[in-house]
Amino acid sequence: MPTAVAKDNAFANTQQKAESPLTLNGVLTQGALVRGQVPVGANVTLNEKPVLVNAAGKFVIGFEREAPLNHKLSVTLSSGEVFVREITLKKRDYDIQRIDGLEQKMVTPPAEVTARIKQDNINVAKARSGNSNLDALFTRFEWPAKGPITGVYGSQRILNGVPKWPHYGVDVGAPTGTPVFAPVDGVVTLADDLYYSGNTLILDHGMRVFSTFLHLDTITVNVGDAVNQGDQIGTIGSTGRSTGPHLDWRINLGKVRLDPQTVVSGTPDEG
Ligand SMILES: [Zn+2]
Known part of the structure; x- marks a missing residue:
């Protein structure tokens, strides 16, 4: 069973890598600024709220100091296809x-x-x-x-x-x-x-x-x-x-x- 799961996951990851229309550049922690890239013409929402995407398909999101840890980033391609990425932030301990x-x-x-x-x-x-x-x-x-x-x-x-x-x-x-x-x-x-x-x-x-x-x-x-x-x-x-x-x-x-x-x-x- 564990072997089968691992194999499935590996397959799923490969598939996802080849097809994911979303790249995120940043650390996923509270307080982070994260830059992203989607195909030109795609729409992005974070927790159902629209995110501004520029003409090159680039966007930026941020998570405040005490941001909740779970977020949903959704990408809608111009074809209408929708990709959802669940984000779990790392909790920070402040001094x-x-x-x-x-x-x-x-x-x-x-x-x-x-x-x-x-x-x-x-x-x-x-x-x-x-x-x-x-x-x-x-x-x-x-x-x-x-x-x-x-x-x-x-x-x-x-x-x-x-x-x-x-x-x-x-x-x-x-x-x-x-x-x-x-x-x-x-x-x-x-x-x-x-x-x-x-x-x-x-x-x-x-x-x-x-x-x-x-x-x-x-x-x-x-x-x-x-x-x-x-x-x-x-x-x-x-x-x-x-x-x-x-x-x-x-x-x-x-x-x-x-x-x-x-x-x-x-x-x-x-x-
Ligand atoms: Zn200072």
């Missing part, structure tokens, strides 16, 4: 740190900056609201700076018993002035000094995928500039509410915050 006995002013921002923070959030949301047809997101991402990883996606601090907003970036620790490069091609949609994140830069990589770079010392590009992978876009700093010089790099799919380490391989100190 949770409790700090008690902090002075209250360190925990809640002062009242006089509330309006500014609100406006910052509006500007950031606008800078990530586009849906451009750039296809830079389908190229291989490179680390935007060199240095050790000092913070990871998903970690969370609980200050005086109050859970704070989780950390959604990957931090690269390096001295002020260290160059920051575009991880792939992009167009600048925000270059501004914000209350929390200091000098902040947002790049549009297409199809609602955006990079955000926080706490920069300098920004050397302007809104509307098209940058190429590897172009210098600024320098590492400690502007805004930051405890020391580092680059905080974030990846969004629209409003959904994803883990940059699911689009880039290796470590930033490998060079």
Whole structure:
């Protein structure tokens, strides 16, 4: 019996490989950005919701920090044939740190900056609201700076018993002035000094995928500039509410915050 099953599976896999109209490129975990390819003209849905597919049959999906583990990706070819792929994500354990006995002013921002923070959030949301047809997101991402990883996606601090907003970036620790490069091609949609994140830069990589770079010392590009992978876009700093010089790099799919380490391989100190 086991032999027969194995044989059947092997046969089924071979058949599926030859016929599957779907390729996925990415790690299937919570927080992941996953790129996919289907035949031109095919429609894709994720959990019955339509997924944007470009003219080359490429698409992108993302799974947020606490995404459910089971998903259904469905591909309908122009012939009407339907293929379904069940996706089971790997569950992640995030680092949770409790700090008690902090002075209250360190925990809640002062009242006089509330309006500014609100406006910052509006500007950031606008800078990530586009849906451009750039296809830079389908190229291989490179680390935007060199240095050790000092913070990871998903970690969370609980200050005086109050859970704070989780950390959604990957931090690269390096001295002020260290160059920051575009991880792939992009167009600048925000270059501004914000209350929390200091000098902040947002790049549009297409199809609602955006990079955000926080706490920069300098920004050397302007809104509307098209940058190429590897172009210098600024320098590492400690502007805004930051405890020391580092680059905080974030990846969004629209409003959904994803883990940059699911689009880039290796470590930033490998060079
Ligand atoms: Zn950070």
